[in-house]
Amino acid sequence: MRGLDFFGNMLPEGPALARMAALAGVRPVDTYGILAAFGRDCAGAIMLLPDTEQAGMQGRGGYTPMTPADLRQVIGDLDAAPLGVAPERGFRPSLAGFQRKALLGRAADGTWQLPYGDAPSTWILKPDGPQAMAANEATCMQLAAACALDSARTELLDVAGLPVLAVRRYDRLETPGGALPARLHQEDGCQATAAPPGMKYEEQSGPALRDLADLLRNYGDPARDPTAAPHHVQHGRRQRRRARQELLHPARHG
8 A cells, every 4th residue: 555545545635635735835736745734633543743743742732612703704714724724723634525624623512612733623514515415414414323323423503594514523532631532543445445545436446335345354343344334325425435434443542
């Protein structure tokens, strides 16, 4: 497996990738250059930092409460600041996918929060775009939960009249004592099967369900892991994009 492919699958696609490359001052094909600027909060437990830095050197980081006006601004600025990137407060995230999204934190009382420094985002907010998808995705996730499948917590928000799907990140774990949430490592289907970013779709010779089944049979828990696959197939993901099949590594203690 090429390391470039693994890291390339951590980047967004389309306009978000182009904008992040512009903010980083590099070309969109410069995977490492973009992640050098925006690799501090990625999928799973990965943090990409300069050689001179270690996690925690920015004062650990934390969260700033948001007002409804702040939330509207972050959602409204996603074309200029994909994922809600904010280098001025040390929030430099990267997350795969084409849909526009904002990465935020959330307090126990439901208040949305802006992460800063090393604080990980804990929620993904996906506003409707040209195609109305928020309500559909929320319904599909509710269906998965009703079928007793492990599914992320979701909420359907109304932000100034715009439907927004809020998804609790399953690769984040709350920790006691007020510490920052822990990051749990995960890989998407393309990373796990060593597929390059340009082959995310099955019709482009990307990984098929049988490839993921073989992977789980060899390295996962065959009694549990495949249960979500029928849900992905049935609930309308006609793109057959295997990057959307994520594999969570169990937390290790001690």
